[in-house]
Amino acid sequence: MRLYENLSKRAAWSYRIAVLSVLVFGGAFVWHRFFGLTTPLALKIMGAAIAGAIIAVFVAIAGLVAIWNNGDRGAERAAAALFLAALVLAVPLWSLPALLTLPRIYEVTSDPGAPPAFDRVARIRQGQANPIRYDAAFAPLQAQAYPDLKPLVVQRPLIDVYTSVRDVVKTLNWKILEEQAPEATKAGHIEAVDKTLLFGFVEDIAIRVTGNAKSARVDIRSSSRFGQHDLGRNAERVRRFMTEVKNRLAALERLERMERVVAARQAEEKEKAKPQSKPANRRRDAN
Incomplete structure (x- = not known):
């Protein structure tokens, strides 16, 4: 019972949010690429998934800090959350240089x-x-x-x-x-x-x-x-x-x-x- 009491809630929630972000982003990608989901709706869904990944990163970092200070369990889940969030954030981070340096034209x-x-x-x-x-x-x-x-x-x-x-x-x-x-x-x-x-x-x-x-x-x-x-x-x-x-x-x-x-x-x-x-x-x- 003590194992569950000492599990970091922040680490657990960061993992849940990161997994959900990956599923939402991947689902929107596949649905748009192969099954006709409209681009505006796909962009909104992917945007929500990216926002979720950012939240997961901050919650995971907060969880790791708490784990370091209090000795709670859950470092593996927080680390996994950071990895999953990085997968979702890879696309916007890859596009960031062009977004910042090239003109906003279509x-x-x-x-x-x-x-x-x-x-x-x-x-x-x-x-x-x-x-x-x-x-x-x-x-x-x-x-x-x-x-x-x-x-x-x-x-x-x-x-x-x-x-x-x-x-x-x-x-x-x-x-x-x-x-x-x-x-x-x-x-x-x-x-x-x-x-x-x-x-x-x-x-x-x-x-x-x-x-x-x-x-x-x-x-x-x-x-x-x-x-x-x-x-x-x-x-x-x-x-x-x-x-x-x-x-x-x-x-x-x-x-x-x-x-x-x-x-x-x-x-x-x-x-x-x-x-x-x-x-x-x-x-x-x-x-």
Whole structure:
């Protein structure tokens, strides 16, 4: 009976709270990632679990102090509570540097003055989703934090660039919602959706390709459907997309250069293989 009397209540409660926090956080994660729990509700549940983990940490520390001073039992439970709480707090702690150093924006674009428009996405974003209209206040914040996000201008025919862009979208496994190939009076336009690797948060993407038979320009807009801080994810997505497009166009240029070299060599070989023309008849000796 004395064993139960000397068990630290703070240690016991910290363990209970930590276990509950892990179960709630893990349940919300699985439910959102695989079974369609809405992102706003998932964020609220995870937020509650994180708050519980923080409480568990403070209660566990208080329990360890009491155990040290009074000699009560329960140090193992308090230590286990700290470990379980650390599992829940790992995600927000990992995101903390980005949260503190990067601007509080949820979308970026290569053309803040006239970002690619959302059409199909506009019919999807409902309820608590972020607005589809680009917030002009994001432009100076983006320029300061991500000065490298610029339009891609290349000296290639418009249709070639659009084809390469579409291939890159497929390579990156983005789900295409709507697309419009470039026409005489219309720019090429693609709307797609990507999901974050771990939590499956939805990010909407709009791509615009303009130009003519000699040159083309590529603009992109990447926007988090929910949440007010993207932690830099959209900027990384734009960088990856632009890099892939540049690499694909460079590969296409190398292939065309090789084809020209091969064609020139074949033409040269054909020229050499032609039979030599017969020499002109010599004039007869004069009598």
